[in-house]
Amino acid sequence: MPAEPLSRPRIVAAAIDLIEREGADAVSMRRIAADLGVGVMSLYNHVPNKSALLDGVAETVLSQIEFSDDPDADWTDRVRMQALAFRQIAHHYPRCTMVVVSRQLQSTAGLLPVERALATLRSAGFGGHEAVRILRVFIAYIVGSLLREVGVTPTFAPVHRSDLAVENVDPLLFPQVSGLAPMLVDCDHESEFEFGLGLLIQAIAVQLKR
Amino acid sequence: MPAEPLSRPRIVAAAIDLIEREGADAVSMRRIAADLGVGVMSLYNHVPNKSALLDGVAETVLSQIEFSDDPDADWTDRVRMQALAFRQIAHHYPRCTMVVVSRQLQSTAGLLPVERALATLRSAGFGGHEAVRILRVFIAYIVGSLLREVGVTPTFAPVHRSDLAVENVDPLLFPQVSGLAPMLVDCDHESEFEFGLGLLIQAIAVQLKR
DNA sequence: AGAGTCGCACGTACGGTGTACGTACGTCAA
Protein backbone atom coordinates (compact mmCIF):
# COMPACT_ATOMS: atom_id res chain seq x y z
CA MET A 1 0.00 0.00 0.00
CA PRO A 2 2.63 2.59 0.90
CA ALA A 3 4.32 3.99 -2.19
CA GLU A 4 7.62 3.37 -0.47
CA PRO A 5 8.02 0.24 1.61
CA LEU A 6 8.97 0.41 5.24
CA SER A 7 12.69 0.28 5.91
CA ARG A 8 15.15 1.05 8.63
CA PRO A 9 16.35 4.29 7.03
CA ARG A 10 12.78 5.46 6.57
CA ILE A 11 12.01 4.73 10.21
CA VAL A 12 15.14 6.47 11.40
CA ALA A 13 14.34 9.46 9.23
CA ALA A 14 10.85 9.62 10.71
CA ALA A 15 12.35 9.49 14.19
CA ILE A 16 14.74 12.34 13.40
CA ASP A 17 11.90 14.36 11.96
CA LEU A 18 9.79 13.75 15.02
CA ILE A 19 12.58 14.65 17.41
CA GLU A 20 13.28 17.89 15.58
CA ARG A 21 9.61 18.80 15.48
CA GLU A 22 8.54 17.87 18.98
CA GLY A 23 11.60 16.96 20.98
CA ALA A 24 13.12 13.70 22.10
CA ASP A 25 10.44 13.14 24.72
CA ALA A 26 7.80 12.86 22.02
CA VAL A 27 9.47 9.82 20.54
CA SER A 28 7.53 6.64 20.97
CA MET A 29 7.21 3.63 18.75
CA ARG A 30 3.50 4.26 18.46
CA ARG A 31 4.01 7.84 17.47
CA ILE A 32 6.59 7.04 14.82
CA ALA A 33 4.39 4.33 13.41
CA ALA A 34 1.48 6.75 13.24
CA ASP A 35 3.63 9.33 11.45
CA LEU A 36 4.55 6.68 8.92
CA GLY A 37 0.95 5.55 8.55
CA VAL A 38 1.87 2.09 9.70
CA GLY A 39 1.11 -0.36 12.49
CA VAL A 40 3.28 -0.17 15.55
CA MET A 41 4.65 -3.66 15.36
CA SER A 42 5.66 -3.32 11.76
CA LEU A 43 8.55 -1.22 12.95
CA TYR A 44 9.99 -4.22 14.72
CA ASN A 45 10.55 -5.97 11.41
CA HIS A 46 13.28 -3.44 10.69
CA VAL A 47 14.49 -2.33 14.09
CA PRO A 48 15.08 -4.66 17.02
CA ASN A 49 13.99 -2.19 19.66
CA LYS A 50 13.68 1.46 20.53
CA SER A 51 17.22 1.75 21.80
CA ALA A 52 18.59 0.50 18.49
CA LEU A 53 16.39 2.99 16.71
CA LEU A 54 17.90 5.83 18.70
CA ASP A 55 21.34 4.43 17.94
CA GLY A 56 20.32 4.70 14.31
CA VAL A 57 19.35 8.31 14.84
CA ALA A 58 22.73 9.08 16.37
CA GLU A 59 24.55 7.20 13.68
CA THR A 60 22.68 8.94 10.88
CA VAL A 61 23.17 12.39 12.31
CA LEU A 62 26.82 11.73 12.99
CA SER A 63 27.47 10.41 9.51
CA GLN A 64 26.35 13.69 8.03
CA ILE A 65 29.30 15.58 9.39
CA GLU A 66 31.07 17.18 6.49
CA PHE A 67 34.76 17.65 6.81
CA SER A 68 36.28 19.82 4.19
CA ASP A 69 39.75 18.89 5.30
CA ASP A 70 42.50 20.80 3.57
CA PRO A 71 45.76 18.87 4.05
CA ASP A 72 47.78 21.92 3.13
CA ALA A 73 46.34 24.17 5.78
CA ASP A 74 48.00 24.77 9.10
CA TRP A 75 47.22 22.01 11.54
CA THR A 76 45.68 24.46 13.98
CA ASP A 77 43.20 25.49 11.33
CA ARG A 78 42.45 21.90 10.50
CA VAL A 79 41.69 21.09 14.11
CA ARG A 80 39.50 24.14 14.31
CA MET A 81 37.63 23.17 11.18
CA GLN A 82 36.97 19.67 12.42
CA ALA A 83 35.61 20.94 15.70
CA LEU A 84 33.40 23.41 13.89
CA ALA A 85 32.15 20.72 11.53
CA PHE A 86 31.13 18.71 14.53
CA ARG A 87 29.33 21.64 16.02
CA GLN A 88 27.65 22.53 12.76
CA ILE A 89 25.87 19.21 12.49
CA ALA A 90 24.57 19.63 16.01
CA HIS A 91 23.33 23.03 14.98
CA HIS A 92 21.52 21.45 12.06
CA TYR A 93 19.77 18.87 14.25
CA PRO A 94 19.57 20.77 17.50
CA ARG A 95 17.07 18.57 19.29
CA CYS A 96 18.82 15.39 18.21
CA THR A 97 22.05 16.54 19.78
CA MET A 98 21.20 15.22 23.20
CA VAL A 99 20.35 11.86 21.69
CA VAL A 100 23.61 11.73 19.76
CA VAL A 101 25.75 12.79 22.65
CA SER A 102 24.18 10.63 25.32
CA ARG A 103 24.46 7.42 23.38
CA GLN A 104 27.62 5.50 22.92
CA LEU A 105 27.42 3.82 19.58
CA GLN A 106 29.94 1.44 18.17
CA SER A 107 29.28 1.81 14.49
CA THR A 108 31.92 3.11 12.17
CA ALA A 109 29.92 6.29 11.78
CA GLY A 110 31.35 7.51 15.04
CA LEU A 111 34.85 6.41 14.21
CA LEU A 112 35.42 8.47 11.11
CA PRO A 113 35.69 11.79 12.93
CA VAL A 114 38.04 10.15 15.41
CA GLU A 115 40.23 8.84 12.64
CA ARG A 116 40.41 12.24 10.99
CA ALA A 117 41.19 14.03 14.20
CA LEU A 118 43.92 11.60 15.21
CA ALA A 119 45.48 11.80 11.78
CA THR A 120 45.52 15.57 11.92
CA LEU A 121 47.08 15.63 15.35
CA ARG A 122 49.74 13.11 14.46
CA SER A 123 50.59 14.93 11.27
CA ALA A 124 51.06 18.01 13.42
CA GLY A 125 53.77 16.14 15.28
CA PHE A 126 52.04 14.77 18.32
CA GLY A 127 52.78 11.26 19.47
CA GLY A 128 50.08 8.64 19.65
CA HIS A 129 49.55 8.94 23.35
CA GLU A 130 49.41 12.72 23.24
CA ALA A 131 47.06 12.68 20.27
CA VAL A 132 44.59 10.47 22.11
CA ARG A 133 44.69 12.61 25.22
CA ILE A 134 44.23 15.78 23.26
CA LEU A 135 41.38 14.29 21.29
CA ARG A 136 39.64 13.38 24.52
CA VAL A 137 40.00 16.92 25.79
CA PHE A 138 38.52 18.35 22.62
CA ILE A 139 35.65 15.91 22.60
CA ALA A 140 34.86 16.71 26.22
CA TYR A 141 34.86 20.41 25.45
CA ILE A 142 32.75 20.03 22.32
CA VAL A 143 30.21 17.75 23.95
CA GLY A 144 29.92 20.01 26.95
CA SER A 145 29.50 23.06 24.77
CA LEU A 146 26.86 21.42 22.64
CA LEU A 147 24.91 20.43 25.71
CA ARG A 148 24.93 24.04 26.81
CA GLU A 149 23.85 25.28 23.42
CA VAL A 150 21.08 22.75 23.20
CA GLY A 151 19.74 24.10 26.46
CA VAL A 152 20.54 21.08 28.55
CA THR A 153 22.96 21.82 31.33
CA PRO A 154 22.76 23.24 34.79
CA THR A 155 22.03 26.80 35.68
CA PHE A 156 25.47 28.03 34.79
CA ALA A 157 24.43 28.57 31.24
CA PRO A 158 20.95 29.98 31.33
CA VAL A 159 19.04 29.96 28.12
CA HIS A 160 18.49 33.27 26.44
CA ARG A 161 14.84 33.40 27.44
CA SER A 162 14.25 35.68 30.37
CA ASP A 163 15.83 33.51 32.98
CA LEU A 164 14.76 35.40 36.03
CA ALA A 165 16.50 33.07 38.43
CA VAL A 166 19.83 34.66 37.69
CA GLU A 167 18.65 38.21 37.66
CA ASN A 168 16.65 38.04 40.85
CA VAL A 169 19.39 36.52 42.88
CA ASP A 170 20.35 38.04 46.20
CA PRO A 171 23.20 40.51 45.49
CA LEU A 172 24.57 40.04 48.97
CA LEU A 173 24.88 36.28 48.79
CA PHE A 174 25.94 36.20 45.17
CA PRO A 175 27.65 39.48 44.32
CA GLN A 176 29.45 38.15 41.27
CA VAL A 177 26.48 36.34 39.80
CA SER A 178 24.31 39.34 40.48
CA GLY A 179 26.73 41.82 39.03
CA LEU A 180 27.47 39.78 35.95
CA ALA A 181 23.87 38.72 35.41
CA PRO A 182 23.52 40.39 32.01
CA MET A 183 26.53 38.53 30.72
CA LEU A 184 25.41 35.27 32.25
CA VAL A 185 21.98 35.56 30.75
CA ASP A 186 22.76 36.12 27.13
CA CYS A 187 25.30 34.06 25.36
CA ASP A 188 26.54 34.14 21.79
CA HIS A 189 27.07 30.44 21.48
CA GLU A 190 29.11 30.65 18.35
CA SER A 191 31.63 33.13 19.68
CA GLU A 192 31.75 31.38 23.05
CA PHE A 193 32.49 28.10 21.34
CA GLU A 194 35.23 29.57 19.23
CA PHE A 195 36.73 31.30 22.23
CA GLY A 196 37.21 28.06 24.11
CA LEU A 197 38.32 26.32 20.96
CA GLY A 198 40.98 28.97 20.50
CA LEU A 199 42.14 28.52 24.06
CA LEU A 200 42.53 24.80 23.63
CA ILE A 201 44.31 25.06 20.31
CA GLN A 202 46.66 27.62 21.67
CA ALA A 203 47.33 25.41 24.66
CA ILE A 204 48.21 22.36 22.62
CA ALA A 205 50.32 24.47 20.28
CA VAL A 206 52.39 25.44 23.29
CA GLN A 207 52.48 21.80 24.30
CA LEU A 208 53.83 20.88 20.88
CA LYS A 209 56.78 23.21 21.10
CA ARG A 210 58.49 21.05 23.71
CA MET B 1 3.19 4.31 60.97
CA PRO B 2 6.64 5.18 59.62
CA ALA B 3 9.00 6.18 62.39
CA GLU B 4 9.92 9.19 60.32
CA PRO B 5 7.18 10.97 58.41
CA LEU B 6 7.35 11.35 54.68
CA SER B 7 9.08 14.48 53.48
CA ARG B 8 10.67 15.89 50.38
CA PRO B 9 14.24 15.35 51.59
CA ARG B 10 13.47 11.77 52.49
CA ILE B 11 11.96 11.15 49.06
CA VAL B 12 14.90 12.75 47.29
CA ALA B 13 17.31 10.70 49.37
CA ALA B 14 15.47 7.55 48.44
CA ALA B 15 15.68 8.54 44.78
CA ILE B 16 19.42 9.13 45.01
CA ASP B 17 19.86 5.81 46.74
CA LEU B 18 17.86 4.05 44.09
CA ILE B 19 19.74 5.71 41.24
CA GLU B 20 23.09 4.76 42.72
CA ARG B 21 21.99 1.20 43.35
CA GLU B 22 20.19 0.44 40.10
CA GLY B 23 20.74 3.31 37.72
CA ALA B 24 18.59 6.21 36.60
CA ASP B 25 16.39 4.01 34.45
CA ALA B 26 15.16 2.17 37.52
CA VAL B 27 13.63 5.34 38.92
CA SER B 28 9.88 5.32 39.00
CA MET B 29 7.45 6.82 41.44
CA ARG B 30 6.13 3.37 42.25
CA ARG B 31 9.58 2.04 42.94
CA ILE B 32 10.56 4.91 45.19
CA ALA B 33 7.32 4.60 47.07
CA ALA B 34 7.92 0.89 47.53
CA ASP B 35 11.43 1.54 48.81
CA LEU B 36 9.99 3.96 51.33
CA GLY B 37 7.22 1.55 52.31
CA VAL B 38 4.60 4.04 51.26
CA GLY B 39 1.76 4.42 48.78
CA VAL B 40 2.64 5.86 45.40
CA MET B 41 0.41 8.87 45.59
CA SER B 42 1.65 9.87 49.00
CA LEU B 43 4.77 11.11 47.28
CA TYR B 44 2.74 13.75 45.48
CA ASN B 45 1.99 15.44 48.76
CA HIS B 46 5.61 16.48 48.93
CA VAL B 47 6.75 16.58 45.33
CA PRO B 48 4.70 18.04 42.48
CA ASN B 49 5.89 15.54 39.89
CA LYS B 50 8.69 13.28 38.86
CA SER B 51 10.59 15.99 37.05
CA ALA B 52 10.69 18.12 40.17
CA LEU B 53 11.90 15.11 42.11
CA LEU B 54 14.82 14.71 39.74
CA ASP B 55 15.50 18.41 40.06
CA GLY B 56 15.68 17.77 43.76
CA VAL B 57 18.17 14.99 43.16
CA ALA B 58 20.37 17.28 41.07
CA GLU B 59 20.07 20.06 43.59
CA THR B 60 20.95 17.84 46.52
CA VAL B 61 23.93 16.30 44.81
CA LEU B 62 25.17 19.65 43.62
CA SER B 63 24.84 21.20 47.06
CA GLN B 64 27.25 18.66 48.47
CA ILE B 65 30.20 20.01 46.57
CA GLU B 66 32.85 20.88 49.07
CA PHE B 67 35.13 23.72 48.20
CA SER B 68 38.10 24.05 50.42
CA ASP B 69 38.95 27.40 48.93
CA ASP B 70 42.23 28.83 50.12
CA PRO B 71 42.22 32.56 49.35
CA ASP B 72 45.97 32.74 49.74
CA ALA B 73 46.75 30.11 47.17
CA ASP B 74 47.67 30.91 43.62
CA TRP B 75 44.60 31.54 41.51
CA THR B 76 45.53 28.74 39.13
CA ASP B 77 45.49 26.30 42.01
CA ARG B 78 42.18 27.64 43.21
CA VAL B 79 40.63 27.16 39.81
CA ARG B 80 42.05 23.66 39.67
CA MET B 81 40.69 22.85 43.11
CA GLN B 82 37.22 24.04 42.23
CA ALA B 83 37.15 21.97 39.09
CA LEU B 84 38.35 18.92 40.98
CA ALA B 85 35.74 19.49 43.68
CA PHE B 86 33.10 19.45 41.01
CA ARG B 87 34.45 16.26 39.58
CA GLN B 88 34.78 14.66 42.97
CA ILE B 89 31.10 14.95 43.75
CA ALA B 90 30.31 13.31 40.43
CA HIS B 91 32.68 10.57 41.41
CA HIS B 92 30.81 10.15 44.67
CA TYR B 93 27.43 9.84 42.95
CA PRO B 94 28.50 8.35 39.65
CA ARG B 95 25.12 7.25 38.41
CA CYS B 96 23.47 10.50 39.44
CA THR B 97 25.88 12.47 37.33
CA MET B 98 23.88 12.14 34.16
CA VAL B 99 20.80 13.33 36.00
CA VAL B 100 22.63 16.33 37.43
CA VAL B 101 24.24 17.31 34.18
CA SER B 102 21.24 16.89 31.92
CA ARG B 103 18.93 18.98 34.02
CA GLN B 104 18.95 22.72 34.15
CA LEU B 105 17.88 23.73 37.58
CA GLN B 106 17.36 27.23 38.74
CA SER B 107 17.80 26.84 42.45
CA THR B 108 20.55 28.59 44.29
CA ALA B 109 22.27 25.23 44.78
CA GLY B 110 23.65 25.52 41.29
CA LEU B 111 24.63 29.12 41.72
CA LEU B 112 27.08 28.76 44.55
CA PRO B 113 29.80 27.09 42.49
CA VAL B 114 29.29 29.74 39.83
CA GLU B 115 29.69 32.51 42.35
CA ARG B 116 32.88 31.00 43.71
CA ALA B 117 34.35 30.47 40.31
CA LEU B 118 33.58 33.95 39.11
CA ALA B 119 35.03 35.46 42.27
CA THR B 120 38.22 33.48 41.85
CA LEU B 121 38.61 34.49 38.24
CA ARG B 122 37.98 38.12 38.94
CA SER B 123 40.40 38.16 41.82
CA ALA B 124 42.93 36.75 39.41
CA GLY B 125 42.51 39.86 37.34
CA PHE B 126 40.04 38.91 34.67
CA GLY B 127 37.29 41.29 33.69
CA GLY B 128 33.67 40.37 34.10
CA HIS B 129 33.15 39.49 30.50
CA GLU B 130 36.27 37.37 30.34
CA ALA B 131 35.43 35.64 33.61
CA VAL B 132 32.05 34.57 32.30
CA ARG B 133 33.48 33.30 29.06
CA ILE B 134 36.20 31.38 30.82
CA LEU B 135 33.74 29.91 33.27
CA ARG B 136 31.63 28.66 30.39
CA VAL B 137 34.63 26.99 28.82
CA PHE B 138 35.51 25.24 32.05
CA ILE B 139 31.97 24.10 32.63
CA ALA B 140 31.76 22.73 29.12
CA TYR B 141 34.98 20.84 29.60
CA ILE B 142 34.00 19.50 33.00
CA VAL B 143 30.55 18.43 31.92
CA GLY B 144 31.89 16.76 28.81
CA SER B 145 34.56 14.97 30.80
CA LEU B 146 32.09 13.74 33.39
CA LEU B 147 29.84 12.38 30.70
CA ARG B 148 32.75 10.42 29.32
CA GLU B 149 33.69 9.12 32.75
CA VAL B 150 30.18 8.10 33.52
CA GLY B 151 30.20 6.04 30.38
CA VAL B 152 27.78 8.10 28.41
CA THR B 153 29.26 9.54 25.28
CA PRO B 154 29.87 8.36 21.77
CA THR B 155 32.41 5.81 20.67
CA PHE B 156 35.31 8.16 21.05
CA ALA B 157 35.69 7.22 24.66
CA PRO B 158 35.08 3.53 24.92
CA VAL B 159 34.57 2.15 28.35
CA HIS B 160 37.32 0.01 29.74
CA ARG B 161 35.33 -3.17 29.28
CA SER B 162 36.51 -5.11 26.26
CA ASP B 163 35.18 -2.76 23.63
CA LEU B 164 35.86 -4.87 20.63
CA ALA B 165 34.43 -2.33 18.22
CA VAL B 166 37.61 -0.29 18.38
CA GLU B 167 40.02 -3.17 18.30
CA ASN B 168 38.39 -5.00 15.44
CA VAL B 169 38.23 -2.00 13.17
CA ASP B 170 39.58 -2.25 9.65
CA PRO B 171 43.22 -1.10 9.78
CA LEU B 172 43.06 0.07 6.18
CA LEU B 173 40.07 2.31 6.62
CA PHE B 174 41.04 3.54 10.06
CA PRO B 175 44.79 3.30 10.42
CA GLN B 176 45.01 5.74 13.30
CA VAL B 177 42.16 4.28 15.29
CA SER B 178 43.48 0.82 14.68
CA GLY B 179 47.03 1.66 15.60
CA LEU B 180 46.10 3.58 18.71
CA ALA B 181 43.42 1.13 19.80
CA PRO B 182 45.13 0.21 23.07
CA MET B 183 45.30 3.85 24.10
CA LEU B 184 41.75 4.50 22.98
CA VAL B 185 40.43 1.57 24.90
CA ASP B 186 41.81 2.18 28.34
CA CYS B 187 41.61 5.56 29.92
CA ASP B 188 42.80 6.82 33.27
CA HIS B 189 39.99 9.25 33.79
CA GLU B 190 41.65 11.10 36.60
CA SER B 191 44.86 11.83 34.75
CA GLU B 192 42.99 12.60 31.54
CA PHE B 193 40.83 15.08 33.39
CA GLU B 194 43.78 16.79 34.98
CA PHE B 195 45.61 16.90 31.69
CA GLY B 196 42.84 18.89 30.01
CA LEU B 197 42.38 20.99 33.10
CA GLY B 198 46.05 21.86 33.01
CA LEU B 199 45.80 22.81 29.35
CA LEU B 200 42.90 25.13 30.02
CA ILE B 201 44.47 26.75 33.03
CA GLN B 202 47.69 27.29 31.16
CA ALA B 203 45.75 28.80 28.28
CA ILE B 204 43.92 31.32 30.40
CA ALA B 205 47.09 32.15 32.27
CA VAL B 206 48.58 33.15 28.93
CA GLN B 207 45.41 35.07 28.18
CA LEU B 208 45.78 36.96 31.45
CA LYS B 209 49.26 38.21 30.66
CA ARG B 210 48.02 40.63 28.03
C1' DA C 1 1.47 -25.17 -12.37
C1' DG C 2 1.65 -26.47 -7.50
C1' DA C 3 3.74 -26.53 -3.10
C1' DG C 4 6.46 -24.74 0.17
C1' DT C 5 8.93 -21.11 2.39
C1' DC C 6 9.73 -16.69 3.87
C1' DG C 7 9.33 -11.72 4.88
C1' DC C 8 6.54 -8.29 6.27
C1' DA C 9 2.33 -5.78 8.08
C1' DC C 10 -0.70 -5.96 11.64
C1' DG C 11 -3.82 -6.84 16.04
C1' DT C 12 -3.99 -8.21 20.56
C1' DA C 13 -2.29 -8.41 25.06
C1' DC C 14 0.74 -7.83 29.20
C1' DG C 15 3.20 -5.45 32.46
C1' DG C 16 5.01 -1.19 33.22
C1' DT C 17 4.79 4.16 33.54
C1' DG C 18 3.12 9.20 35.45
C1' DT C 19 -0.45 11.23 37.65
C1' DA C 20 -5.64 13.14 38.23
C1' DC C 21 -9.10 12.33 41.38
C1' DG C 22 -11.84 10.86 45.34
C1' DT C 23 -11.67 9.23 49.97
C1' DA C 24 -10.57 8.45 54.76
C1' DC C 25 -8.29 9.53 58.82
C1' DG C 26 -5.46 12.07 61.90
C1' DT C 27 -4.50 16.76 64.33
C1' DC C 28 -5.30 21.31 65.44
C1' DA C 29 -8.61 26.05 65.93
C1' DA C 30 -12.64 28.14 67.06
Place this chain on the structure above:
DNA sequence: TTGACGTACGTACACCGTACGTGCGACTCT
Protein backbone atom coordinates in the same frame (compact mmCIF):
# COMPACT_ATOMS: atom_id res chain seq x y z
C1' DT D 1 -18.16 20.02 69.46
C1' DT D 2 -17.46 21.27 64.99
C1' DG D 3 -15.11 22.42 61.34
C1' DA D 4 -11.03 22.88 58.35
C1' DC D 5 -6.94 21.07 56.81
C1' DG D 6 -2.96 18.21 55.77
C1' DT D 7 -1.59 13.78 54.75
C1' DA D 8 -1.77 8.79 53.26
C1' DC D 9 -3.79 5.90 50.19
C1' DG D 10 -6.59 3.19 46.33
C1' DT D 11 -8.51 3.44 42.01
C1' DA D 12 -8.47 4.66 37.29
C1' DC D 13 -6.82 6.42 32.84
C1' DA D 14 -3.90 7.11 29.09
C1' DC D 15 0.27 5.94 27.42
C1' DC D 16 4.52 3.23 26.96
C1' DG D 17 7.73 -0.88 24.93
C1' DT D 18 7.35 -5.15 23.09
C1' DA D 19 6.30 -10.63 23.05
C1' DC D 20 3.46 -13.34 20.39
C1' DG D 21 0.33 -15.09 16.84
C1' DT D 22 -2.00 -14.45 12.38
C1' DG D 23 -2.58 -13.61 7.57
C1' DC D 24 -1.19 -12.27 3.12
C1' DG D 25 1.78 -11.60 -0.87
C1' DA D 26 5.96 -12.82 -3.39
C1' DC D 27 9.43 -15.83 -4.46
C1' DT D 28 11.83 -20.53 -5.11
C1' DC D 29 12.02 -25.20 -6.19
C1' DT D 30 10.18 -29.17 -8.12
